[in-house]
Amino acid sequence: MSLIVKKFGGSSVANTERIFNVAQIIVDDYKKGNEVITVVSAQGDTTDDLIEKAKEINGGSISKREMDMLLTAGEQISIALLAMAIEKLGCPVISLLGWQAGFNTDSNHGIARIKNINTERIKAELAKKNIIIVAGFQGINKYDDLTTLGRGGSDTSAVAIAAAMHANRCQIYTDVDGVYTADPRKVKNAKKLNEITYDEMLELATLGAQVLNNRSVEMAKKYSVELEVLSSLERKDGTIVRENTKMEKMLIRGVTSDKNVDTISVIGLKDLPGVAFKLFNKLAQYKVNVDMIIQSVGRDGTKDISFTVSHDQADAAVESIESLKSIFQYSNIKKDENVAKVSVVGAGMESHPGVAAKMFEALFDADVNIRMITSSEIKISVLIDKSQTDKAVAAVHEAFLG
Amino acid sequence: MSLIVKKFGGSSVANTERIFNVAQIIVDDYKKGNEVITVVSAQGDTTDDLIEKAKEINGGSISKREMDMLLTAGEQISIALLAMAIEKLGCPVISLLGWQAGFNTDSNHGIARIKNINTERIKAELAKKNIIIVAGFQGINKYDDLTTLGRGGSDTSAVAIAAAMHANRCQIYTDVDGVYTADPRKVKNAKKLNEITYDEMLELATLGAQVLNNRSVEMAKKYSVELEVLSSLERKDGTIVRENTKMEKMLIRGVTSDKNVDTISVIGLKDLPGVAFKLFNKLAQYKVNVDMIIQSVGRDGTKDISFTVSHDQADAAVESIESLKSIFQYSNIKKDENVAKVSVVGAGMESHPGVAAKMFEALFDADVNIRMITSSEIKISVLIDKSQTDKAVAAVHEAFLG
Numbered sequence: 001m002s003l004i005v006k007k008f009g010g011s012s013v014a015n016t017e018r019i020f021n022v023a024q025i026i027v028d029d030y031k032k033g034n035e036v037i038t039v040v041s042a043q044g045d046t047t048d049d050l051i052e053k054a055k056e057i058n059g060g061s062i063s064k065r066e067m068d069m070l071l072t073a074g075e076q077i078s079i080a081l082l083a084m085a086i087e088k089l090g091c092p093v094i095s096l097l098g099w100q101a102g103f104n105t106d107s108n109h110g111i112a113r114i115k116n117i118n119t120e121r122i123k124a125e126l127a128k129k130n131i132i133i134v135a136g137f138q139g140i141n142k143y144d145d146l147t148t149l150g151r152g153g154s155d156t157s158a159v160a161i162a163a164a165m166h167a168n169r170c171q172i173y174t175d176v177d178g179v180y181t182a183d184p185r186k187v188k189n190a191k192k193l194n195e196i197t198y199d200e201m202l203e204l205a206t207l208g209a210q211v212l213n214n215r216s217v218e219m220a221k222k223y224s225v226e227l228e229v230l231s232s233l234e235r236k237d238g239t240i241v242r243e244n245t246k247m248e249k250m251l252i253r254g255v256t257s258d259k260n261v262d263t264i265s266v267i268g269l270k271d272l273p274g275v276a277f278k279l280f281n282k283l284a285q286y287k288v289n290v291d292m293i294i295q296s297v298g299r300d301g302t303k304d305i306s307f308t309v310s311h312d313q314a315d316a317a318v319e320s321i322e323s324l325k326s327i328f329q330y331s332n333i334k335k336d337e338n339v340a341k342v343s344v345v346g347a348g349m350e351s352h353p354g355v356a357a358k359m360f361e362a363l364f365d366a367d368v369n370i371r372m373i374t375s376s377e378i379k380i381s382v383l384i385d386k387s388q389t390d391k392a393v394a395a396v397h398e399a400f401l402g
Numbered sequence: 403m404s405l406i407v408k409k410f411g412g413s414s415v416a417n418t419e420r421i422f423n424v425a426q427i428i429v430d431d432y433k434k435g436n437e438v439i440t441v442v443s444a445q446g447d448t449t450d451d452l453i454e455k456a457k458e459i460n461g462g463s464i465s466k467r468e469m470d471m472l473l474t475a476g477e478q479i480s481i482a483l484l485a486m487a488i489e490k491l492g493c494p495v496i497s498l499l500g501w502q503a504g505f506n507t508d509s510n511h512g513i514a515r516i517k518n519i520n521t522e523r524i525k526a527e528l529a530k531k532n533i534i535i536v537a538g539f540q541g542i543n544k545y546d547d548l549t550t551l552g553r554g555g556s557d558t559s560a561v562a563i564a565a566a567m568h569a570n571r572c573q574i575y576t577d578v579d580g581v582y583t584a585d586p587r588k589v590k591n592a593k594k595l596n597e598i599t600y601d602e603m604l605e606l607a608t609l610g611a612q613v614l615n616n617r618s619v620e621m622a623k624k625y626s627v628e629l630e631v632l633s634s635l636e637r638k639d640g641t642i643v644r645e646n647t648k649m650e651k652m653l654i655r656g657v658t659s660d661k662n663v664d665t666i667s668v669i670g671l672k673d674l675p676g677v678a679f680k681l682f683n684k685l686a687q688y689k690v691n692v693d694m695i696i697q698s699v700g701r702d703g704t705k706d707i708s709f710t711v712s713h714d715q716a717d718a719a720v721e722s723i724e725s726l727k728s729i730f731q732y733s734n735i736k737k738d739e740n741v742a743k744v745s746v747v748g749a750g751m752e753s754h755p756g757v758a759a760k761m762f763e764a765l766f767d768a769d770v771n772i773r774m775i776t777s778s779e780i781k782i783s784v785l786i787d788k789s790q791t792d793k794a795v796a797a798v799h800e801a802f803l804g
Contacts, residue, residue: 070482080472
């Protein structure tokens with residue numbers, strides 16, 4: 001007998017047919033003798049609809065406490081409906097709100113963090129042989145007010161409960177059947193991975209392979225919760241995320257692209273001591289996350305500094321640099337949106353120095369020009385022209401995984 | 403400074419415009435220096451929509467516990483939205499779910515009764531000068547599971563909180579501006595009452611003047627909570643419901659009609675000892691509420707018994723009598739749906755024996771035939787042909803109140 005935690009997102013419970021599909025998956029595992037705790041999100045577009053209602057009333061400055069009161073109703077509806085479907089299939093079941101399931105959080109409404117989970121009620125319901133349905137994304141603070149964990153919070157709810165209950169596995173159901181070596185819609189040779197490490201998963205998530213919420217992967221790593229990413233529509237094994245994986249003779253796990261990136265270039269910057277430090281310090285004050293950086297020494301005692309930021313932070317980056325105009329001199333700032341980042345990820349590359357060279361060769365052969373490069377222990381990223389993204393991903397994937 | 407409890411139904415908060423209308427009423431009273439606690443129901447058709455979703459999943463036998471989990475999400479949405487609107491109008495406000503407001507109930511899901519209200523949180527929020535918005539219709543049982551008070555339960559929530567907090571007044575907002583001497587849509591001389599007693603209100607509610615939920619009037623009477631029935635759309639005084647009212651020189655308070663009534667006649671019943679007792683005892687076993695009764699002795703040692711029941715219990719009444727066929731003999735059973743009950747209500751009639759005579763005379767003059775009669779201390783009801791209902795109400799209203 002295993003204790004399994006499952007998580008289904010909003011689209012998996014969007015209508016009666018899908019609710020019964022999810023109920024059947026749960027019932028099948030329960031009937032095999034497993035204990036099953038299932039975390040669900042609000043149905044389909046419920047959360048967006050509720051946000052729309054709130055904006056209609058008070059567009060600007062809605063109290064986050066009242067917003068949490070509003071939004072948590074969404075999962076309340078979905079857990080009740082899913083429990084009713086499981087009842088209909090003849091199994092004992094109980095739905096629990098976040099606070100009933102013991103999710104104690106801090107008081108940062110809208111982005112609350114779980115402080116602890118009081119598992120008393122959950123254990124009592126498991127002892128009664130009940131299937132348990134838990135409202136994801138929500139908890140309660142010390143004032144007895146409802147809180148939410150922020151978008152993607154249901155993944156975090158599931159991993160947290162799996163950790164607290166020492167579950168044998170935490171299954172995250174999605175609309176894809178696992179993690180692929182590249183986006184299967186764009187790269188026809190993309191292969192599904194059987195296993196992947198937490199760190200690789202984190203790099204892939206950061207790089208735009210939006211399968212799992214990052215915070216939940218970090219939590220899974222911290223508490224050694226074995227994750228499985230699998231499809232709610234097809235009954236087949238997904239991708240396991242765990243600390244030690246069989247390497248499957250793969251140098252890299254995947255190739256990803258990220259078009260949500262701009263470059264900012266500060267041209268003709270007077271080369272005084274500490275100028276780069278001051279520049280990036282100011283960006284940090286503006287809460288701008290800088291990713292890649294390149295610096296080139298120009299003529300006549302000036303230099304150019306270019307860096308990448310996510311597209312939605314580009315304007316803040318420009319603004320923060322312009323606020324320094326009185327302190328140090330530069331000729332102009334350029335923003336370029338026509339760039340994209342292509343990355344290879346794999347724990348295997350740590351012991352294989354040839355990965356970078358092989359990647360650059362593949363891009364050279366495909367006539368893709370590299371503008372910037374960064375690398376970590378398990379990742380190499382290059383910045384290229386946005387229009388060449390798909391071609392670049394295909395070429396790199398073919399070289400390593402084709 | 404007064405403490406005022408207000409209650410708004412679902413149609414009063416059905417959309418953004420109406421929510422702001424309600425918010426403004428609350429804010430106006432708050433700005434006059436009053437403490438205001440407002441109980442609201444779920445928006446418009448929310449409850450019906452949720453019931454529809456549940457039926458789609460498990461038509462027959464939905465667990466009442468899960469049904470309560472589902473339905474209580476409705477008020478959660480409306481309290482959050484109303485609180486946001488009050489925020490927008492610039493006043494401090496907090497929304498509270500039934501359990502947060504301290505509503506402890508028994509465990510009869512769907513029809514729970516309030517055991518007590520822990521007013522600690524409410525008092526703390528009033529001390530912080532917050533306007534309080536409470537989810538009506540809902541509470542929590544001793545197992546920390548959500549419960550509902552049944553349809554019309556928001557009125558009960560409001561009266562209960564007014565009683566627990568010793569509020570100066572409990573205002574029930576509706577789509578009419580008070581209690582009338584007759585249905586103003588049908589009787590053009592119908593007058594709005596300034597005051598009415600609890601008992602009169604109860605008789606009127608029972609008789610189909612569906613302004614206030616009966617259970618809430620009973621509770622208001624028990625705890626001497628002064629009620630006011632008033633309009634959420636027009637700003638004017640409504641009707642006050644309290645124990646001692648000025649009699650306003652009115653013999654009767656109102657004339658009402660009820661078409662939701664059938665007669666059942668058992669013809670040719672063999673006249674043995676205890677036959678009537680056995681008949682009505684059996685009806686009670688079938689949970690059929692009998693209202694008016696008439697018995698006539700027939701020829702040849704038989705008698706006929708006729709009685710009225712509400713339309714939806716008529717079939718159960720017939721069935722229960724047929725189950726007695728083996729015990730006592732009768733020739734046949736007749737059911738008649740073409741009847742209606744017209745009643746006059748007024749505490750003043752206790753000391754005026756001429757009321758019945760005046761009513762019968764008015765009906766005679768209007769050519770309305772009386773089939774049955776019942777009376778209590780403050781009410782006289784007659785059963786007539788359904789097709790004559792409006793004419794009968796108008797004639798009786800004209801005689802007493804015209």
